[in-house]
Amino acid sequence: MDAMRDLVLLGSTGSIGTQAIDIVRRNPERFRVVALGAGGGNVELLAAQALELGVEVVGVARSSAVQDLQLAFYAEAQKRGWSSGDFKLPRIVAGPDAMTELARVGCDVVLNGVVGSLGLAPTLAALESGRILALANKESLVAGGPLVRRIAKPGQIVPVDSEHSALAQCLRGGAASEVRRLILTASGGAFRGRRREELTGVTPEEALKHPTWDMGPVVTINSATMVNKALEVIEAHELFGVPYDDIEVMVHPQSVLHSLVEFADGSTLAQASPPDMRLPIALALAWPDRVPEAAAAVDWTQAHNWELRPLDDEAFPAVRLAKEAGRAGRCLPAVYNAANEECVAAFVSGRLPFLGIVDTLERVLAEAPDFAEPGTVDDVLAAEAWARAQAQRTIATVAEGA
Known part of the structure; x- marks a missing residue:
């Protein structure tokens, strides 16, 4: 039996956190929070x-x-039929440094x-404390890549994003020197195929009408502009050390092939699974081991039609801009x-048209x-x-x- 692992879950009430707790709930012999x-x-x-x-x-x-949390503890205990002597209140830490304290x-x-960006300091604290970091916070690598690179030990960061988890799995199939390119897949968002x-x-x-994933509003709009994939390109570069010129994006509407790795001999490995974040979350928590029945598998008794097509850089220039910012380095990925x-917030409030999101982003980077x-x-902040x-x-x- 695999050894019990003690976990700290930051962002526990969000989508990633609640799914992680579902995995813990179903595997009490493997994980303890x-x-x-x-x-x-x-x-x-x-x-x-x-x-x-x-x-x-x-x-x-x-x-x-x-104070609201303390009252919620008592209300929850009462709901469970516990008297005040039946349970011990957890210690509470609060304030802007609370997540960093928990990471230690x-x-x-x-x-x-x-x-x-609030996730950057906890990332650095977890790495400095020698923990395995299951990373779902994009900003840690996008905005703080140089800071993270400086202290992370090889293999200390395990990605939670489905695309980077797929790459990590595929990279087991060969040595780093044998990798020719990484191919990140993108659903294409709400406007895939449009000019x-x-x-x-x-x-x-x-x-906000994403065809595949149920995500928060900012991430969903980022998917529609392809900014989400652009940020993932920067993440992939930081995680795996592959040059930007060797990272490609392809549109895959079915969201079953989560990413691919092409090797020097012409072989390509892909990771396939139905879209379910519990699989990459479970793998990150147990890495390098797998958690049985973490999520449903592809039904190989049925016929499948999966398509892959190149990204339209004219309609969706966000990936090109991210590569340029990444190559420039310094703080430009954080600026991006x-x-x-800010541009997404302006679009949602009606102050900026949809195409204005990435057009404005390009102007800011140029200035x-x-x-x-x-x-x-x-420095990042x-x-x-x-x-x-x-x-x-x-x-x-x-x-x-103007």
């Missing part, structure tokens, strides 16, 4: 998770949520499912990510100062602050018809 962390927007769910799993410590990024709690694996001229006037409601978040290579988290302000200035000129 010792700490949970969340933003604080859903204290009822956080309290229920903590009492069900019997965790020692719970963290909330929002200090004002502490004694455990085997830290799952970082925090959203946004650029067919994207004028599309609405946020249309952009932060500026995009970026000559940032130095980031040496600290503060400063670049992001510049990017957000510059994006807002550019968005304002677009709104004025």
Whole structure:
């Protein structure tokens, strides 16, 4: 039997966190959760998770949520029919550094499912503490790649994204020196197959109708612009050390082939499974081992038609821009990510057309100062602050018809 692993789950009330807990629930002999962390927007769910799993410590990024969390503990205990003497309240840590503190709690694996740049500091803390890092936080590698690279030991980071998990699995099939290229697959989002001229006037409601995955609004719109895949290209470069020129993107509407690796001899390995995040999450928690029945397999008794087609760079230039930012290095990937978040918010609020998201992003990147290579988290945050302000200035000129 595989040894029990102690886990810290950051972002436990989000999509990744709740699915991770489902895996833990179904595999109590393999996983034990010792700490949970969340933003604080859903204290009822956080309290229920903590009492069900019997965790020692719970963290909330929002200090004002502490009292609500304490009340939620008592309400959840009452719902379970427990009297006050039947359970011990977990220790609570709160504030902007709470997730970083939890990342240092004694455990085997830290799952970082925090959203946004707030996930960078916990990533660095987990790596510095020698933990295996199951990484679902894109910003850690996109914005903080040089900082992460500096301290991560080989094999210490296990990706949770389905595409990077697929690449990690395929890369087991050969030595690093035998890899010719990585091929990331993309569903194509809500507007796959459309030409650029067919994207004028599309609405946020249309952009939020993803054909395959059920994701948050920002990620869903990023999928529609292909920015999500662009960020994954940067992640793949940082995770696997493959040059940007050797990372390709292909559109695969069925979302069954999660990514592919082409080797020097002409062989290509692909990882296939129905779209279900529980598989890559379970693999990240148990890496390098697999968790039986983590998710359903492809039904090989049925016929399947899977298509792969090249990305239309004219309609969806986000990937090209990300490669350019990645090659330039310094803080430009962080600028790319932060500026995009502002552009997406402007699109949702009606201040920017759909095509304006990536067009504005390109203008912000072109105007970026000559940032130095980031040496600290503060360097990354400063670049992001510049990017957000510059994006807002550019968005304002677009709104004025400039």
